[in-house]
Amino acid sequence: MDDFAKTTQLIAENLTYYRKKAGLTQLQLAEKFNYSDKSVSKWERGESVPDTLVLKALADFYGISIDDFFRKEKVVINKQVRAKRRMFIVLLSVGLAWLVASLLFLALSIFVSEFRFSWLCFIYALVASFILLVVWSSIFHLRLGLFLSVSGLIWTSALSLFLSFHLMLHLPNTYLIFIVGIPLQVLAFLWYLLKKTIRIKKTLD
Numbered sequence: 154m155d156d157f158a159k160t161t162q163l164i165a166e167n168l169t170y171y172r173k174k175a176g177l178t179q180l181q182l183a184e185k186f187n188y189s190d191k192s193v194s195k196w197e198r199g200e201s202v203p204d205t206l207v208l209k210a211l212a213d214f215y216g217i218s219i220d221d222f223f224r225k226e227k228v229v230i231n232k233q234v235r236a237k238r239r240m241f242i243v244l245l246s247v248g249l250a251w252l253v254a255s256l257l258f259l260a261l262s263i264f265v266s267e268f269r270f271s272w273l274c275f276i277y278a279l280v281a282s283f284i285l286l287v288v289w290s291s292i293f294h295l296r297l298g299l300f301l302s303v304s305g306l307i308w309t310s311a312l313s314l315f316l317s318f319h320l321m322l323h324l325p326n327t328y329l330i331f332i333v334g335i336p337l338q339v340l341a342f343l344w345y346l347l348k349k350t351i352r353i354k355k356t357l358d
Contacts, residue, residue: 158199160223164208165199167222171215172197174229185294186210213292243289247282254278270320279309300345307337 172182172193179193186207195201203211205219212219216235217228254274261271286302311334319327 161202162199163225164202164222165197167224167227168193168203168211169197170227171211171217171222175215185214210292214294239289239293243286246285246289250281250285251275251278254281273313273316273320276309276313276316280306280313283309296345296348300341303341304338307334307341310334 172179175182177185178190179197180190183190183193192201196203208222209219212221216238221228254277258271258274261268261274265271283302283306287299287306290299290302308331311330315327315330318324318330
């Protein structure tokens with residue numbers, strides 16, 4: 154067996170190992186990454202190898218390094234440790250957004266004391282927080298988390314625009330911004346239902 158074949162077989166063994174350790178079937182893993190279970194089966198039989206982007210996404214999902222797919226030594230996956238690590242990453246990124254908002258609020262309060270709307274920094278921090286939650290939910294393939302994050306982003310964005318236009322620019326009828334949020338929310342809900350329906354259909358098939 155040549156080096157390429159050995160590497161392919163090693164990747165296949167590791168893909169199988171980490172999937173099983175994560176407590177997922179081939180179908181469940183395929184659904185999370187929008188692939189067919191046949192593709193996952195081919196990866197694990199060594200008939201094909203996922204590209205680098207897919208391997209990186211899988212490594213992030215399992216909480217390991219992409220290099221671990223090329224090693225004989227297996228990394229022990231602890232679901233609780235993985236969940237805590239993800240939570241720490243999310244909280245850290247959101248915390249940094251609020252830290253920046255707090256520093257900006259402090260700077261405006263001290264150096265631009267006549268500016269009466271420095272508290273809007275915290276409203277914008279809400280928007281930034283939901284953007285980060287959308288990003289991390291996408292990376293971690295959390296379908297419900299992504300739906301909730303997108304919903305939060307829609308309404309906090311509408312709120313920030315309403316307050317900015319109404320308070321600082323004194324524009325009339327700024328409440329109409331919230332009406333735009335309604336179809337966006339409906340679209341987000343339909344997307345979530347579609348994904349859920351596809352998942353159920355694949356399970357039945």
